[in-house]
Amino acid sequence: MPAATPTSDPPESVPRSRGRPRKTAHERDDGNRRQELLRVAARLFRSQGFDATSTRDIAAAAGMRSGSPFYHFESKEALLTAVMQEGMERALRRQADAMAQAGLDAQRRHQTLTARECLRVLVRNHFDVLVGPESDFIPVMLYEWRSLSPSERSAVKALKDRYETVWVPVLDALHASGELSGDARLARLLIFGALNWTAQWYQPNERASLDALTDAALQLFLKDKP
Amino acid sequence: MPAATPTSDPPESVPRSRGRPRKTAHERDDGNRRQELLRVAARLFRSQGFDATSTRDIAAAAGMRSGSPFYHFESKEALLTAVMQEGMERALRRQADAMAQAGLDAQRRHQTLTARECLRVLVRNHFDVLVGPESDFIPVMLYEWRSLSPSERSAVKALKDRYETVWVPVLDALHASGELSGDARLARLLIFGALNWTAQWYQPNERASLDALTDAALQLFLKDKP
DNA sequence: CCTACCGATCGGTAGG
DNA sequence: CCTACCGATCGGTAGG
Numbered sequence: 001m002p003a004a005t006p007t008s009d010p011p012e013s014v015p016r017s018r019g020r021p022r023k024t025a026h027e028r029d030d031g032n033r034r035q036e037l038l039r040v041a042a043r044l045f046r047s048q049g050f051d052a053t054s055t056r057d058i059a060a061a062a063g064m065r066s067g068s069p070f071y072h073f074e075s076k077e078a079l080l081t082a083v084m085q086e087g088m089e090r091a092l093r094r095q096a097d098a099m100a101q102a103g104l105d106a107q108r109r110h111q112t113l114t115a116r117e118c119l120r121v122l123v124r125n126h127f128d129v130l131v132g133p134e135s136d137f138i139p140v141m142l143y144e145w146r147s148l149s150p151s152e153r154s155a156v157k158a159l160k161d162r163y164e165t166v167w168v169p170v171l172d173a174l175h176a177s178g179e180l181s182g183d184a185r186l187a188r189l190l191i192f193g194a195l196n197w198t199a200q201w202y203q204p205n206e207r208a209s210l211d212a213l214t215d216a217a218l219q220l221f222l223k224d225k226p
Numbered sequence: 227m228p229a230a231t232p233t234s235d236p237p238e239s240v241p242r243s244r245g246r247p248r249k250t251a252h253e254r255d256d257g258n259r260r261q262e263l264l265r266v267a268a269r270l271f272r273s274q275g276f277d278a279t280s281t282r283d284i285a286a287a288a289g290m291r292s293g294s295p296f297y298h299f300e301s302k303e304a305l306l307t308a309v310m311q312e313g314m315e316r317a318l319r320r321q322a323d324a325m326a327q328a329g330l331d332a333q334r335r336h337q338t339l340t341a342r343e344c345l346r347v348l349v350r351n352h353f354d355v356l357v358g359p360e361s362d363f364i365p366v367m368l369y370e371w372r373s374l375s376p377s378e379r380s381a382v383k384a385l386k387d388r389y390e391t392v393w394v395p396v397l398d399a400l401h402a403s404g405e406l407s408g409d410a411r412l413a414r415l416l417i418f419g420a421l422n423w424t425a426q427w428y429q430p431n432e433r434a435s436l437d438a439l440t441d442a443a444l445q446l447f448l449k450d451k452p
Numbered sequence: 453c454c455t456a457c458c459g460a461t462c463g464g465t466a467g468g
Numbered sequence: 469c470c471t472a473c474c475g476a477t478c479g480g481t482a483g484g
Contacts, residue, residue, distance in 0.1 A: 047372075054461075065469075067465075147278070182442040190442060192423065197416075212412070215409075220412075223449060281478080302480090
């Protein structure tokens with residue numbers, strides 16, 4: 001039974017929002033126009049910043065006229081929020097897939113994943129999400145927080161927390177085995193910082209591959225097992 | 227003898243810039259108005275971002291009318307550049323002072339600083355510069371790169387490079403002694419990432435002190451001396 | 453440093 | 469999704 005809401009729906013379904021009604025992602029087959037807007041917005045927000053990108057820039061990059069993005073999104077801010085949510089949902093899916101795949105590989109070798117191997121999978125996937133192909137969404141989320149309203153902010157933060165929660169037991173296990181030293185919470189924050197900062201300097205044509213970067217990170221953070 | 231400049235000063239000192247002549251930092255005793263503008267601009271740029279801060283916001287915060295900041299700075303961009311340069315110059319001074327002081331302390335104990343102790347001094351000072359009192363300037367530099375023109379960018383980058391250069395021999399020594407593992411360049415980039423990211427989450431009322439944070443960082447990055 | 457102002461741009465909307 | 473448009477805001481300037 002759904003929770004009782006103080007105001008129930010109006011009798012004949014009067015649209016409540018301002019202006020024209022807007023489609024949701026799954027309404028009609030041309031949701032690809034919406035996807036296209038998300039893609040170009042993510043790219044522009046990343047390269048120029050949210051405030052420095054006009055909705056006209058976005059429309060032009062998607063081959064539309066200046067007013068048309070507002071047919072798909074209520075506001076520029078809603079578009080930003082959608083970019084962040086889309087990015088986090090993809091990241092969550094990829095993280096789950098990577099962990100599941102690594103688990104299966106281990107099983108086929110009749111082994112269990114060590115905490116160190118788990119961390120390697122998480123770090124490698126994080127780099128993919130952050131600086132790999134189609135990686136504009138997550139940097140936008142990391143660097144454009146300020147432009148969200150409090151409620152949008154907490155919606156995105158919930159997804160981000162889910163993403164980071166996966167790391168906690170892994171880091172705890174490494175802490176317990178002595179492979180990770182120091183305060184556990186501070187270590188986690190510092191590690192995420194080291195990883196997230198790569199979005200600032202890593203270029204696709206960087207001499208170091210993402211595998212090499214993963215190696216460097218694990219070597220930096222982890223001690224030999226005592 | 228000063229270097230010969232292709233165009234020497236005009237005979238009777240005609241101002242070359244547009245509009246009213248602007249004072250430099252040392253011209254007259256009310257350079258404190260300029261300093262005040264830098265201070266409030268740094269604070270607003272940090273909390274709202276460069277693009278989301280209007281020159282009217284800055285003027286109001288400094289107790290001026292909307293047009294007055296342009297008496298002190300040629301443009302909003304020039305003000306941003308000045309914030310970053312001022313911040314880097316202070317950081318460089320504080321870094322040099324901290325290292326010198328630590329060297330003197332060691333000398334008084336008839337010892338030399340170990341590489342590990344040097345790193346501790348650098349990290350601790352970096353946290354001070356980044357999230358300590360009057361720490362708005364450096365986060366602005368770290369997060370508002372995009373709004374600079376190429377030439378302004380390289381001017382700031384030169385200062386940033388000078389700051390980071392001090393760390394290189396220290397990290398190299400730790401690498402040589404086996405206290406720091408993995409590719410040296412990548413380790414340095416990851417370490418700066420971990421430190422710089424604290425500007426995103428550290429609050430002055432944070433439970434961890436900057437000393438505790440320094441401990442956590444050194445424990446995370448460094449191995450025991452083999 | 454203030455007053456008064458300009459031209460440009462921006463997010464967003466009505467109506468089709 | 470386009471056309472045509474509005475009100476607000478912004479960086480910056482002339483003149484004192």
